[in-house]
Amino acid sequence: MSTKFGYSVRETAQNVRRNLSLTLASVLTVAVSLSLVGGAVLLRYGVNNVTDRWQNGVEFEVFLNSDASPEQSQRIGNELQTSKDVKRVVYISQEEQYKQFKLYFADQPEYLENVTPDKLPPSYRVVPREADPDIIKTIGARFTREPGVREVVFAEEAVRDLLKVSRVIQAVILGLALVLLMSASLLIFNTIRMAIFARRREIEVMKLVGATNWFIRVPFMLEGLFQGLAGTLSAFAVLYVAQEPAQRFIRDARLFEQFAIFDSQVLTTGLFMVVIGSLLGAVGAGVAASRFLDI
Amino acid sequence: MIKLENVTKKYSKEVVALRDASVDIQKGEFLFLVGPSGSGKSTFIRLLNKSESPDIGRIWVAGKDIAHLSKWKVPFLRRNIGCVFQDFKLLPSKTVYENVAFALEVINRPRHVVESQVPAILDLVGLAEKSGRFPHELSGGEQQRVSIARAFVNRPLILLADEPTGNLDPTTSEGIMRLLDRINRTGTTVVMATHDQGIVDAMRRRVIELAHGSIVRDQDRGVYS
Numbered sequence: 001m002s003t004k005f006g007y008s009v010r011e012t013a014q015n016v017r018r019n020l021s022l023t024l025a026s027v028l029t030v031a032v033s034l035s036l037v038g039g040a041v042l043l044r045y046g047v048n049n050v051t052d053r054w055q056n057g058v059e060f061e062v063f064l065n066s067d068a069s070p071e072q073s074q075r076i077g078n079e080l081q082t083s084k085d086v087k088r089v090v091y092i093s094q095e096e097q098y099k100q101f102k103l104y105f106a107d108q109p110e111y112l113e114n115v116t117p118d119k120l121p122p123s124y125r126v127v128p129r130e131a132d133p134d135i136i137k138t139i140g141a142r143f144t145r146e147p148g149v150r151e152v153v154f155a156e157e158a159v160r161d162l163l164k165v166s167r168v169i170q171a172v173i174l175g176l177a178l179v180l181l182m183s184a185s186l187l188i189f190n191t192i193r194m195a196i197f198a199r200r201r202e203i204e205v206m207k208l209v210g211a212t213n214w215f216i217r218v219p220f221m222l223e224g225l226f227q228g229l230a231g232t233l234s235a236f237a238v239l240y241v242a243q244e245p246a247q248r249f250i251r252d253a254r255l256f257e258q259f260a261i262f263d264s265q266v267l268t269t270g271l272f273m274v275v276i277g278s279l280l281g282a283v284g285a286g287v288a289a290s291r292f293l294d295i
Numbered sequence: 296m297i298k299l300e301n302v303t304k305k306y307s308k309e310v311v312a313l314r315d316a317s318v319d320i321q322k323g324e325f326l327f328l329v330g331p332s333g334s335g336k337s338t339f340i341r342l343l344n345k346s347e348s349p350d351i352g353r354i355w356v357a358g359k360d361i362a363h364l365s366k367w368k369v370p371f372l373r374r375n376i377g378c379v380f381q382d383f384k385l386l387p388s389k390t391v392y393e394n395v396a397f398a399l400e401v402i403n404r405p406r407h408v409v410e411s412q413v414p415a416i417l418d419l420v421g422l423a424e425k426s427g428r429f430p431h432e433l434s435g436g437e438q439q440r441v442s443i444a445r446a447f448v449n450r451p452l453i454l455l456a457d458e459p460t461g462n463l464d465p466t467t468s469e470g471i472m473r474l475l476d477r478i479n480r481t482g483t484t485v486v487m488a489t490h491d492q493g494i495v496d497a498m499r500r501r502v503i504e505l506a507h508g509s510i511v512r513d514q515d516r517g518v519y520s
Contacts, residue, residue, distance in 0.1 A: 007400060202386055202397075208344075209449070210373035211401035213366075 011219035030231025033180030040173040072148030192288035228281020302352035312338035330505035336488035377446030381461035436467035492519040
């Protein structure tokens, strides 16, 4: 086993050195395409964080007083559910509100210290049957003076527009990223083909003396994996450094004043990129190896 | 050890490389395949190590039916078969020692096996003093000895040789044949394709003659023609 591992690593390092320029091209393409993928994912997270409550057709939210009695809450819930203008109602309890609150203010512990779940208002998120903003306003307004209701908040036109715009931006970025990912995998494919061509005599001898196909294939797949990972990690480094100023820019430009991406979401995105990048590298190389080794 | 049963191999509709060949080769035999270029000698050899598959017929090597051997098992078949070629197929960037060791390393033999087997086999082929040389620093005959050492270092049951003396002068060839004979005496079955009349006539071993893909003669203690 040790001979095999040492062999694979040595071969990989040698191949990378031999095809430095082509390797660099693959790594850079992976890096650019995956930064775009990662950027799109982060943007999506950020937009979702702000517009969370307005997803899936929610048009207004009825906030109750934090000390509203269970009877009051029950009555408003029933009224909403039985109304013929309402399609769907989702209840957000104080605990759930607190969970979201914690996420938003994760970097401001001084807020968290002073807030407990029982201080937050529970709410009903309402999906109406009608899309007309005037009708929605009249439905919502009915609840403003009900006992136990603190306020009714309507989705703003601006939020809806921003959702639309961000969807378009995301589609464009993802489309671009897809094209670049394809060219990245083609580049990796070609680098591996060159590497195989450079070693064809060795491969011929290996096949002759009975090396298994996996033994022959693994160094090439490791090379592809290395290219994929190197590209991914540089992409993530760039994103990691750029995301904080970008968030600040979006907030300062008053696009979304509450625009925020949580650290956990940045890390998730990074993980997602690593998975895509390594798969891209290893699979691209594996396909090239199987094809050109005729094994 | 090797058995062909009504084997036919075509490369296209017109080109029939081997036609309805049936041969039985015993363990420890030394067999010459003779015939002009294009008569099917190389195809015969390539069928035995599964570089090619027959279109019709069955082939057994070391007790296994290899006509229908699945792809992933081929490497394990080849570990029982050593191969020697006219053009040596040595790796120019590796020394004599490394060329031979390579054959063991790529089939995952442990280091202590490599370290004991390689010097022993280099001693056998008479190149112990040249283990640090590179192939281009050796004569043709020496290079062929390295290639034989590589083919035999894993102690295969069968040694296939496709024109091993094709590039060598008669005196050097004689030395190579002495080496192959020695390997044969260890119980290894040797199949050698050649059109070197002098060698075949001098050795007086079993001879199979091919012409246009058909076996036209199978003779014990035979001569070239």
